[in-house]
Amino acid sequence: MSTIAVIASFGEEDQCAQAVHELRTAELGELQTFSPFPSHKIQHSFARPKSRARWATFTGGVTGVLTGLAITIGTSWEWNLNVGGKPVVSWPPFIVICFELMILLGGIFGLLGFFAFSGVPALEPAFGYSERFGSDLFGLVVRCDEPKASRIEAMLREAGAQEVSREIINQERVVADA
C-alpha cells in the first residue's frame, strides 16, 4: 500500500485549526501545518504534550546553581577567605553568583534544547511546502494510507480548504521527514 500526502491550503487560520482538530480527533493520519505567522490557535489544535526542551532548561538551571555553589564555596575554602570577620562560607553573597549562573546556564541549555528537539534549522523545505504558505495561505499536509485519502479530502473541503491536492510519496521519504 502506498502512502499518500494530501495537501490542503486554507485562507483562514480558524479553518486550518478546525481541520487539524477534526483530523486529529478522527485519527486519520500524520499532520503537519505551515503558517505564514506563528499561530497559537493551530498550535493549540494539535494539543501536543509540552516540549522536552523545558527539561533542558531545568537541567541547565540546576547545573548553574550547583556550579555557583561549587565555585563560591570551593574558592572560599581553598583560599580560606576571611572577609570582614564573617564566616568563611557565608551564603548571602553566594546567592547572587548562584542566581546568575542559574539564569546563564538555564538559558544556554534551553537554547540548545530548543535546537535539539525542534529540528531547527531545517535546511531543505519540508515536504508539501509551497511559497504561498509563507505569505498568505495556511498549509496542511496529511500523510495517510491510500484508502483513507478520499475521506480526508472530503473533510478538508468541508473545513473550508481552498485547494486540495494529492501526492504519492515513497516510504523512505516519510521516514526521513519524520
Place this chain on the structure above:
Amino acid sequence: MSVEAKTAEARGRGVADIIYTPVAVVGVKTTVVGVILAVLGLIGFAAGLARGEALTVWGGYLVNLLFFLSVAQGAVMVSVSYYLAQGRWAGTTQFRLAEAYAPFLWVGLVLFFGLYFGRAVIFPWVLHPIAQKAAWLNTPFLFARDGVMLFIMALLSSIFVRLSRGEAARAWILSPNDIEFPPSPIRRITPVLGILYCFFYSFLAVDLVMSLAPLWRSTLFGWYFFAGAYWSGIVTMTFTAVILRSQLKAGNVFTRPKVFHDLGKYVFAFSIFWVYLLFAQYIVIWYGDIPVETFFLVQRVHHMPWSPLSIACAFLIFLIPFLVLMSVRTKEIPSILGLVSLLGIIGMWLERYVLVEPSLSLDAIPFGLTQLLITLGFLGAFILCSIPGLNRVATAATAGEPIGEDE
C-alpha cells in the same frame, strides 16, 4: 473623537450592549459583620487604653493602619498600572476589583490623625528629640506632611476611580482589539498617581516605620515598603476573587480559568519582586556590617521572639507563592490560589507587624486580645468601605463580558 462617539462606536461593535444588572451579593449580612467587627475594634481600643496598655494599643493601631492603607492604595495602583500598561486583557472585572477598596483611603486618612494622640507612646523622638534630625522628625511637620500626602492620594485615587468607572473608560477596556490610548483624563492622572504613590509611600515608610527606630536608615526601605503594599493589594484582590467565585451565580467571570491564571501570574511575579527588594536591602547591610544599619535586622532576624516571625514572612510572601504557583495548573485551581493569597495576606500583615513592633517592644510579642480586637476593628472598617465596590465587581463579573481574546 468625543466620548459619546467612542461609546457609540463601542456599542456598534456590541461590547457595550452588555446589560449591567446591579448585583448586590455583598449586602446586609456583610454589613452586619463589618459593623460588629468595627465595634469590637472600638471596644478593644478603649479597653486597652483603659487598662493602661497604651504601647500595645498604639502599636497595633499603627500596624493595622499601615496594612489596610497599603491594601487599599496598593489595589488602586494595580488598576493604575493596568491603564499605564494598556492592560485591557482583564476585562472590566479586574479593574473594578482593584478599585473596590478605595473608599478606605478616606477612613485611613482620618485614622492617621488618630495617631496624633498616641505619638508620645510610639515615636521615641517625640519625648527625646534627636538634634540632627529634629528638623524632619517633629510632630507638627510629620503630621502636616503625611496628612497632606494621604489626602492627595485619597483625593486623586477617588477621582481616578470615578473616571475609571465612567462610560468612556469602560468602552475603552472592552475594545481590546483597537490600538488606542485610554481616555485622556485617565491618561493624565495615571502617571501622576504612579509617581506620587512611589514618593509618598516612601515618605510614609520613613516617617511611620523607620522613625520608630530613628537611628536606623536604609535608602531602599521606601521602595521595599510600597512594593510590598502593591503586592498586598494584589493578594487581597485574588482572595476576594476566589470568594466571589462561589458567591456569584454560575458562569461569572471568576469561573473562567484564564482569570485565575492571570491573577496567579500577578501574585507570583510581584512576590518575586518583593523578595528581590528584601534581598537587595539585606545584602548591602550585611556586607557593610555597620552597627547603625545592622541593628534593625539583627533585632528582627536573630533576636527572639521575632526571628521565627521574620522567617515566616519570607515563607508566606515568597517561598510558598513561588513554589506553589510555578505551574499553570495550580494557578487555575481556586482553592489553591485562594489559600496562597490568604497566606499572602497574613504574611503581609505579619511583615508590617515585624517592621513596626520590635522597635516598640523588643523582647516580647505584644499580640493579645487587645491587638486582636483592634485588628478585627480595622478589618470591619475595611469591609464596610469595600461593600459598594464589591457590588460593582459582582455586577461586572456576572455581565458576561468578553475578557481578552485568547481563552
